[in-house]
Amino acid sequence: RKEVEQDPGPFNVPEGATVAFNCTYSNSASQSFFWYRQDCRKEPKLLMSVYSSGNEDGRFTAQLNRASQYISLLIRDSKLSDSATYLCVVNMGSGNTGKLIFGQGTTLQVKP
Amino acid sequence: NAGVTQTPKFRILKIGQSMTLQCTQDMNHNYMYWYRQDPGMGLKLIYYSVGAGITDKGEVPNGYNVSRSTTEDFPLRLELAAPSQTSVYFCASSLPGQINQPQHFGDGTRLSIL
Numbered sequence: 001r002k003e004v005e006q007d008p009g010p011f012n013v014p015e016g017a018t019v020a021f022n023c024t025y026s027n028s029a030s031q032s033f034f035w036y037r038q039d040c041r042k043e044p045k046l047l048m049s050v051y052s053s054g055n056e057d058g059r060f061t062a063q064l065n066r067a068s069q070y071i072s073l074l075i076r077d078s079k080l081s082d083s084a085t086y087l088c089v090v091n092m093g094s095g096n097t098g099k100l101i102f103g104q105g106t107t108l109q110v111k112p
Numbered sequence: 113n114a115g116v117t118q119t120p121k122f123r124i125l126k127i128g129q130s131m132t133l134q135c136t137q138d139m140n141h142n143y144m145y146w147y148r149q150d151p152g153m154g155l156k157l158i159y160y161s162v163g164a165g166i167t168d169k170g171e172v173p174n175g176y177n178v179s180r181s182t183t184e185d186f187p188l189r190l191e192l193a194a195p196s197q198t199s200v201y202f203c204a205s206s207l208p209g210q211i212n213q214p215q216h217f218g219d220g221t222r223l224s225i226l
Binding site for chain 1: 152153214
């Protein structure tokens with residue numbers, strides 16, 4: 001089983017749609033969770049951290065389910081500019097190294 | 113504030129050549145990382161460092177070496193380039209601590225081994 005697993009997609013949605021991505025992780029000791037966005041041939045950029053109670057940033061909502069070991073990202077009112085690859089990122093667990101494991105990413109294409 | 117700077121942005125090497133990918137950050141981050149990303153894949157950790165003079169292997173260290181003589185710089189060395197090392201290389205840095213400390217990435221170095 002991969003340490004961090006995502007459906008690679010692509011997810012093709014019309015503008016204005018709501019779309020959700022899920023990600024599962026294998027290390028139950030993991031304590032930090034993030035969603036990064038990566039545009040084609042660019043570096044990953046932090047979209048948002050994921051907190052235990054869930055958190056929202058504008059049109060983006062992230063949820064964490066520790067019992068089932070998955071995190072989710074919900075995008076409401078999709079914009080053309082949301083087209084990108086979304087990387088699920090999880091830390092390695094105990095220890096103070098900040099080592100992160102990246103999923104392979106889920107590709108989103110928002111169509112006019 | 114430049115953030116994380118990588119040089120060069122592109123490079124073509126012949127099999128067996130060596131080169132150093134440079135990475136420097138001006139955010140006074142203790143932690144620095146090198147990743148590689150193959151087409152359609154996620155990032156894989158090559159080496160990381162939690163401070164000057166301290167380095168450790170990541171997931172895919174074979175064929176690479178690193179050093180960390182200063183807080184700012186974390187160069188990655190390829191000694192004998194192989195076609196399997198064709199990839200995009202990203203350097204990143206973060207503040208200490210494992211809880212919710214995001215990593216800041218450089219623009220990447222696109223390396224082709226022919």
